[in-house]
Amino acid sequence: MTLEVYWGSGSPYVWRVLLGLEVKQIPYESKRLSFSEQDLKSAEFLAINPRGKVPAIKEGAFTLHESVAILRYLEDREPQPPLFGETAAERGSIWCAIMECVSYVEPATGNFTAPIFFGQMEEKRDKVIKARQATEKEFATINSVLTERAYLVSDNLTAADIVLYPFIKFTARAAGKENTDVVSGTLRDIDEHYEALSGWCRRIEALPGYDNTYPPHWKES
Numbered sequence: 719m720t721l722e723v724y725w726g727s728g729s730p731y732v733w734r735v736l737l738g739l740e741v742k743q744i745p746y747e748s749k750r751l752s753f754s755e756q757d758l759k760s761a762e763f764l765a766i767n768p769r770g771k772v773p774a775i776k777e778g779a780f781t782l783h784e785s786v787a788i789l790r791y792l793e794d795r796e797p798q799p800p801l802f803g804e805t806a807a808e809r810g811s812i813w814c815a816i817m818e819c820v821s822y823v824e825p826a827t828g829n830f831t832a833p834i835f836f837g838q839m840e841e842k843r844d845k846v847i848k849a850r851q852a853t854e855k856e857f858a859t860i861n862s863v864l865t866e867r868a869y870l871v872s873d874n875l876t877a878a879d880i881v882l883y884p885f886i887k888f889t890a891r892a893a894g895k896e897n898t899d900v901v902s903g904t905l906r907d908i909d910e911h912y913e914a915l916s917g918w919c920r921r922i923e924a925l926p927g928y929d930n931t932y933p934p935h936w937k938e939s
């Protein structure tokens with residue numbers, strides 16, 4: 719049965735799923751949707767995800783959305799390499815790191831990147847600076863964890879790394895945009911200020927198949 723993957727370029731949530739598919743080497747049929755063409759609000763796609771958001775997958779009559787749920791589905795679909803741990807302690811630690819990302823890193827980075835990407839930096843400047851400070855705090859904590867091990871939870875890649883990685887890249891991209899230096903602080907140069915985090919990014923970027931996951935429109939600008 720073909721696994722259909724519905725995605726759009728430049729979504730951190732989509733990036734998680736594409737990374738999971740590449741790491742597990744699961745073949746899939748790509749269904750790229752356009753945000754601007756309103757593909758996500760078509761009746762056909764709403765039948766797959768009633769929230770009209772990507773990522774979503776379809777396999778036969780089965781449909782699933784929510785990036786972390788999809789990653790968990792892929793784990794059963796193809797257990798190797800294991801991304802969700804093999805012991806109770808590993809599973810608990812991986813889910814803890816996933817939930818910390820979803821609960822704290824996602825909102826902090828989202829409040830920083832959204833106004834920059836949507837051209838609202840001037841009117842939301844104070845909020846962006848606050849979000850930057852919250853993000854810097856999260857990045858410092860993660861950086862310190864990564865001075866002790868190669869990946870977030872252990873010396874092996876897990877789902878927690880895949881859940882976090884796109885949000886680091888989105889933050890770096892927003893902080894590197896023109897005229898954002900006044901609000902970006904240390905986020906403007908992650909390599910310099912968060913060395914261990916930067917090394918971790920490079921390890922993920924060296925994974926086979928990584929290039930297939932890179933947002934296509936980022937290659938153009």
Ligand SMILES: N[C@@H](CCC(=O)N[C@@H](CS)C(=O)NCC(=O)O)C(=O)O
Nearest residue numbers: 729730731770771772773784785786
């Ligand atoms: N919690 C969801 C978030 C998905 C999400 O917000 N996707 C965005 C793209 S980054 C989307 O499809 N937005 C389109 C819309 O809301 O109209 C997940 O983890 O998959």
